[in-house]
Each structure stands twice: as C-alpha cells, then as structure tokens.
Amino acid sequence: MKKVKTKTSIRLTLILSIVLIVVVSCMWSLFISGPSRIHEESRAATIEKIEKRVKGIKGITCHIFDYVTFNGYTETTLYWLDENGDTITKREISDLDYDRAKEVAKEEYGIDCQSIELGYGYNNPCYEIKGKDSMILIDFDTFVRVYEREI
Template identity: 30%
Template structure:
C-alpha cells in the first residue's frame, strides 16, 4: 500500500478541524449555562435597582429562598426573586457586637464574617465562624440553622 502525501494532508486537516469543533463545543457547553445564570442574576439586580433607586450594594443569598439584600442610607431591604421588597430593617437595629458575643458564648467560636440573609420566614444574620455557619434570627438572635464544619 502506497502512502499518498495529499491524502495524509487532507486526513490531518480534517482531524485538526474535528478537534477545533470539539473544543468549541466544550467551551460553549461549559460556559453557556454559567453565563445564562449570571445574566439572570444581573437582570434581577438591575430590576431591583430600577424599582428602588436608592438601593446600593445588592447581595444575593440562597438558603430556603433566593433573596437579594440591599441597603440605602438608613435601611436594609430584602427582596424576593421577582424584585419585590419582602422585609426591611433600620440600620440602627444591626447587632454585630451582640452576634459576635453570642457566637463566642454559645458556640465557643471566633467569628470570621457576619452578613445578612433570609431564613425560613425572617431576615437572619449569616455568621461564618471557625466551627461552621449559623443563621441567627435578625430580631431575636435565635438560632434558625446551624451547619457544623465538615458536615
């Protein structure tokens, strides 16, 4: 059997084209859903900012529900996925020192981050600390959920 240089070149060219198509398809299927998700989140945040012009620093939180938490000059506001306000609290009611003390006392842990979220029915503090994560009711500081590290 004779090896023809022209047929080898055509075969290599077709193989190269097939590899390019495969890599393009992989890139599309891997990044496509992520881009779609990011666009959805960006659209929801834009909708919130459009409806509530003074809202800044909008964060997304997922626990039992997907909620967005934003703030203006004197309030924290929680929004549902449709962009409607579901709860609000005055900034003066923020109890970071009490949350830190509660974590040290009840969980013997050192707080690394306190943020806002939404539990089953109410706004919560989302507390990340060295032994895990705990959700504390915003108003009463009662435990809503506790996830130990490693579980």
C-alpha cells in the same frame, strides 16, 4: 503508491483532529459557559430591577440558602428581596447589631466569627456568621439560631 496513501491518511487524520478540537470547543462554550452567562445576565437584570424599585439602594449582594435572595440598604433601611426583585422584608438600619450576633455565636454556639454578613433563612432575615469550621444563621430580630452546619 503506499507513500501517497500514507501522506493522504496523515492529512486526513490531521484534518479530523482539527475538526474534533473545534467541535469540542464549541460544545464547551455552549454547554459550560453559555449557562453561566445566562445566569449572570439574569442576576444583573434582577439587580437592575431592584435598583429601579428601591431608589438609592446600595451594597446589593446575593444570598443563597433555602432560595436566592438579595440584600441591600439605603441610608435608613435594610432590604431583603426575592429573586424577582420584590421586597420580602425590611428593617431599620439602626436595628443592625453585628456585635451582638457575633457574641451570641461565640457564647451560645462556640463559633468564633471570621466573617459576618446579612442573609435570609427559611422565613426570616438573618446574620450569616462563618467561623473556622462552621457556619451559622442567627435570626436578625431574636438572635436565635436558624441553621448551623460544619463547613
């Protein structure tokens, strides 16, 4: 009689372990990957909206600082757009001056540029420059520091 109980309890333990693994896997997929997929779908929908509103826009990137913004460009214009795909501001592509922004970061703030990209500060378009140990946002128009922090 004891052997039957032992075999039954082993089977029950095995079945409960499998159920536990299935439940944990389902919870993981719902609460971890689910929100990530929703976020990706939302971002893709915003990019699609931007592409419809601004014909011929290329190089759309997302920048997160004070809030989420998107950057893109056409042959003549740079665009900064909000999370809804509405234009925040735009500048002529001829105004783009990565070299001057790098120079300002180096000479005035001691940051050697390892990467540079466009972003959006509190109220203005910016160059986001990352150095070895720090990151700085420099205003697109005035080349004045908007924000700086150590990485």
